[in-house]
Amino acid sequence: MIGLAVVGVLLLLWEIAGRAGRTGLFPPFTDALAALTDLLTWDSLRTDVLPSVGRALTGFALAVLFGTLIGVTLGWFRRLEPWIRPALEFLRAVPPPAVLPVAVLTLGATGATRIAVIAGGAVWPVLIAAHDATRTVEPGYLDVARVSGLRPAAILRRVVLPAVLPALLAGARIALGIALIMMVISEMIAATAGLGYVILQSQRMYAVDQMYAGILLLGTLGWLITALFTVVERRLLGWYRR
Amino acid sequence: MRGVTGFAVLLLGWEGLRMLRVLPPTAAPGVRDVVASADAGLVRAAGETLLAWALGLALAAVIGIGLGVLVGLSRWADDATRPTTEFLRPIPVVALIPVAIVLIGIDTRMQAALVGLACLWPLMISTRFGVRDVDPLLIESGRVLGASGLRLVTRVTWPAALPAIRTGLRTAASLGIVVAIAVELVAGSPGLGHYIAQQQAAGQIAASYAGVLVSGVLGWAISATFRTRS
Amino acid sequence: MTLIHAAGLRKSYPGTPVIDEITFGQQEGEILGVVGPSGCGKTTLLRCLAGLDRPDSGTLDFDGRPVTGIPPDVSVVFQEYNRSLFPWLTALDNVRFPITHLGRAESGRRASEMLARVGLAEFAGHHPRQLSGGMQQRVAIARAVVSHPRYLLMDEPFASVDAQTRADLELLTLTIAAELRLTVLIITHDIDEAIFMADRVLVLSARPSRVLKELEVDLDRPRDEVETRALPAFQDYRREVHHLIHPGGAR
Numbered sequence: 001m002i003g004l005a006v007v008g009v010l011l012l013l014w015e016i017a018g019r020a021g022r023t024g025l026f027p028p029f030t031d032a033l034a035a036l037t038d039l040l041t042w043d044s045l046r047t048d049v050l051p052s053v054g055r056a057l058t059g060f061a062l063a064v065l066f067g068t069l070i071g072v073t074l075g076w077f078r079r080l081e082p083w084i085r086p087a088l089e090f091l092r093a094v095p096p097p098a099v100l101p102v103a104v105l106t107l108g109a110t111g112a113t114r115i116a117v118i119a120g121g122a123v124w125p126v127l128i129a130a131h132d133a134t135r136t137v138e139p140g141y142l143d144v145a146r147v148s149g150l151r152p153a154a155i156l157r158r159v160v161l162p163a164v165l166p167a168l169l170a171g172a173r174i175a176l177g178i179a180l181i182m183m184v185i186s187e188m189i190a191a192t193a194g195l196g197y198v199i200l201q202s203q204r205m206y207a208v209d210q211m212y213a214g215i216l217l218l219g220t221l222g223w224l225i226t227a228l229f230t231v232v233e234r235r236l237l238g239w240y241r242r
Numbered sequence: 243m244r245g246v247t248g249f250a251v252l253l254l255g256w257e258g259l260r261m262l263r264v265l266p267p268t269a270a271p272g273v274r275d276v277v278a279s280a281d282a283g284l285v286r287a288a289g290e291t292l293l294a295w296a297l298g299l300a301l302a303a304v305i306g307i308g309l310g311v312l313v314g315l316s317r318w319a320d321d322a323t324r325p326t327t328e329f330l331r332p333i334p335v336v337a338l339i340p341v342a343i344v345l346i347g348i349d350t351r352m353q354a355a356l357v358g359l360a361c362l363w364p365l366m367i368s369t370r371f372g373v374r375d376v377d378p379l380l381i382e383s384g385r386v387l388g389a390s391g392l393r394l395v396t397r398v399t400w401p402a403a404l405p406a407i408r409t410g411l412r413t414a415a416s417l418g419i420v421v422a423i424a425v426e427l428v429a430g431s432p433g434l435g436h437y438i439a440q441q442q443a444a445g446q447i448a449a450s451y452a453g454v455l456v457s458g459v460l461g462w463a464i465s466a467t468f469r470t471r472s
Numbered sequence: 473m474t475l476i477h478a479a480g481l482r483k484s485y486p487g488t489p490v491i492d493e494i495t496f497g498q499q500e501g502e503i504l505g506v507v508g509p510s511g512c513g514k515t516t517l518l519r520c521l522a523g524l525d526r527p528d529s530g531t532l533d534f535d536g537r538p539v540t541g542i543p544p545d546v547s548v549v550f551q552e553y554n555r556s557l558f559p560w561l562t563a564l565d566n567v568r569f570p571i572t573h574l575g576r577a578e579s580g581r582r583a584s585e586m587l588a589r590v591g592l593a594e595f596a597g598h599h600p601r602q603l604s605g606g607m608q609q610r611v612a613i614a615r616a617v618v619s620h621p622r623y624l625l626m627d628e629p630f631a632s633v634d635a636q637t638r639a640d641l642e643l644l645t646l647t648i649a650a651e652l653r654l655t656v657l658i659i660t661h662d663i664d665e666a667i668f669m670a671d672r673v674l675v676l677s678a679r680p681s682r683v684l685k686e687l688e689v690d691l692d693r694p695r696d697e698v699e700t701r702a703l704p705a706f707q708d709y710r711r712e713v714h715h716l717i718h719p720g721g722a723r
Contacts, residue, residue: 002322003322004325006322006326025344026345082244085248087248087252091458093416093461093465095419095420095422097423097427097435098438098458101438101450102269102438102450105442105447106266184337188427188428199337200340202340203341203343204340215341218337219329222333223332
């Protein structure tokens, strides 16, 4: 309750500061809100907002899929670890935005490139988490599975995957944050549409209301997606917390 | 030694893909060209990125850990700030680049501010968790031994929360370098991101790859530093 | 009829010989206790018998055929239930785990029946973390026998539960073994437990282990926690084994 009151007070302060200031750089909250309704028209949703969200989610899904596949596979062959680990650590440490210009150059400024960059940046936390967790799956679980007569494929599906799930989801949560960052950045470079583009372009054209509206919308979307992730996580990990 | 072999395979794979024309040789330069293109500008750019990162992280450490201790100790402060932080946190900081340009400009201060904002959340959340998670038995023991108020916090709560704070610092440090380079890329603030974009625009492909490589080394050095310290 | 026969088993891990030479046989339906000082390679022996590890040399036959992989009729109860029960599965699904190939209905029916046998019918929907240590080990026992194996290997199965629970689980195991006509090999460091449960006790030396003695346990069945342990013969067996394991040591 008090928390919501604080939010109200902060918004009120924003409003007052916006009305008092004459620089035009900091519009009142209500102006930003009014501009938000423009962003929520069907046209703008179709050309900017939904494609952005779609790319972020597609990239994130690809990152989780490939991160899991590669990470679990590499972790399954434990002897590979000393050979590949340093290279993996380096690749993970490359800040994903640094790759963006060369990716655009090599692959072209297309939607697919942006999805690839989002996935390429977000894949590492998942991959590393899957690799670590698979390497260290409780050996007792594997013994039980072997004595029960399971074949390696069944052991992977019925024992390894559930065992690494908590670590995998922790990695995916970090990946989600990176996916959102990469979504915005990828739309600020060599782009003509998307939420990131709208925000940057608004600033360049001094449409400050619209810039803030874009950020508000992005924050709301980020909040929604994170909340959705938490719901999925709770469902999958019911056994883990109890 | 075996790790080096892993790197060698990676580089050979790159060269192989170029030779087979899977990677277009025009857009994907050879390893030797990339290494040869390193110059003083690249080193300067790396220094600028590092500076913005360090300033931002320091800023976030002071504010984030302070706030984290506050909301960790006081339920009231926690309740009061929670909805605000819950909304602010999922906003990708890079979305605020245009705002920061408008309000601050495009220099290192602006970069530091955004890096600081991005790093604020992991630091604040893990500090709050660490403070809250201190074993009540430790607090009780501290009380019994006569510590109270500030003494209790500095002598018992703080050391007990330190491992969690270190974890937050590690996350923040890695995130910080990502944000620093993103800001340079979009806003043109001095640093590696700007360097990479500029070289690419000028057709110096090998040099822009060298920039990517150096940012990787930087990111790797940062995560290695913060891992061994904790 | 001999179910399992091991001759001249040897096994070492890099740098340390673990099993020096072990030879023994086990009749169908027999309960064999294996005791020895801790760290003497009992677990390694069990892993070889289960087909989880390969002995370096020696022969190992199960039901007249050499053991090459994991024999389908062999099942294991591992030492630490918290490392062998799957935390993401309910008690029922844990028990169902080895027999899911029978289909949902049939495997569910058999698993429920086995859970009821170990006295956990009402806890079918609970996850391992919601169960006490003793209950978790009951689930592990139910899971090990749900496929009606012929040979049950138990590795210090009751080492991490309290004394009362331990006595209950010993009796439960004997009852189930009799009902399902199982051949059981139980590894333990508890001399009393080995004598109480087994028809024959194999006493192993410290690492690298050899068989110090094979001891026939001639005590009537069904055995009773109080009466059997109070018999003079029980005391004699226990004294004999104790002196083998701790030669010259005071009791």
